[in-house]
Amino acid sequence: MWDAAIAGFSLGLSLIVAIGAQNAFVLRQGLRRAFVLEVALLCALSDATLIAIGVAGFATLADVMPALLPWFRWGGVVFLLAYGARSFLAAWRGGEALEATGAASGNGAGSAVSRWKTLATCAALTFFNPHVYLDTVALTGSISTRYAPHELAFGVGAVIASFTFFFSLAYGARLLAPLFARPAAWRVLDVLIGAVMWAIAAGLILGA
Template sequence: MTFPYLSSFLSGAGLGASLIIAIGAQNAFVLKQGLKRRYVGLVVAICASIDVLLIGLGIGGMGALISRAPFLLDVIRWAGAIFVFLYGARAFLAAWRGPGHLDASDGETQTAIGAASTVLALSLLNPHVYLDTVVLLGGIGARYGWPRNAWFAAGAMCASIVWFTTLGYGARLLQPWFEKDIAWRVLDVIVGCVMWWIAAALVFSH
C-alpha cells in the first residue's frame, strides 16, 4: 500500500469513525444487546452491513441523488421520529418496571426476527445515516478519484465494522456493573432519554 492510498484509507477510517462513534439510537441498541448477550452477532452484522452498503452507494454516486430528494428524507425523518419515540417510551417503561424485567425468561421472548427488525428500523429510519454515510462520505470520497476513493471507502467501512464489533462484543466487559437491577434501570433511562432526544431532533430538524 503506497502512501497516497494509505492516506486515503486512514482519512476514510478517521472520518467514518467520527461519524459512527456517537451516542445514538443504533449504538444504544447494540450496547444493550451486547449486555444481554442476545443475537449480538446478528445485530452487529446488520449494522456493519448497512454502513458498508451505504458507504459503497455514496462512493458510487448515490449521494447526489439523495440530496435531490428532500421529500424522501422527510418521509424517513417522520417515520424515524415516531419509531424512536415509541422505542424510548418502551425503555422508560422497562426502567419503571424494575426488578425482573431483564431476567432469563424475559430475554427468551426476543426473537432473532424481532432483534433484526428493530435494528433495521433504528438504522434505516434515520435520515442522518443517509446524509452521513451516503452524502457526506460519498461526496468527500468522490473527490479522491479512482482508485483512492475506493481506499477511502474501505477505511470508512473498516471503521464501521471494528466499531460495531467492539461495541457489541465488548459490552460484556461491563456485565459485572449490571448485576444489580439499579444499573439496568439507569441504562434504560439513559436509552429512553437518548431516543426521545433523537426523536425531538428529527421533528425539529427543519
C-alpha cells in the same frame, strides 16, 4: 492510497460513535448476550452498503459533472465544522451517558421469533434514521472524491471503521458499559470527535 484509507476510517469512526438509538440498542444486545453476531453484522453490512452507494455515486458524478464537486466539497466543510462544533459543545455541557440494561436472553422457546423481531427493530433504527443517509451516503460519498483516484480505498477505510466499531461495541459491551456510563468518558470522546471533524475539514480547505 493509504492516506485515503486512513482518512476514510477516521471519518467513518468519528461519524458512527456518537450517542444514538442504534448504538444504545447494539450495546443493550451485547449486555444481554442476545443475537450479538446478527445485530453487529446487520449494522455493519447496512453501513457498508450505504457507504458503497455514496462512494460509487459521487465518483460517477465527479466524472459526469465535475463542476459540482467544489459545491459538495464546501458543503462537506460546513457540515464537518458544524458537526465538530456540536461535539465540542456537548463536551463542554457534559451530562450525557449511555445506559443499557437487561437480563440475558435469546435461548429457548421463541428464540427464532425473538431473533427476527430483534433484527427488525435494529433495521428500523438504522434505516429510519435520516442522519444515516447524510453521514454514509452524502458526506462520506462527497468527501471520497477529494481522494480521487483512490475513492475505493477511502470507502474501504470507512467500511472497516463500521465493522470495527459495531463488533467492538457488541462484543465488548460488558467492558465498555461501565466506562461510558460515566459522563466524563463522553466528554473526552466528544472532544476527540470534534478534533477529527475539524482536522478533516481543514484538509478539505487546504486541498481546495
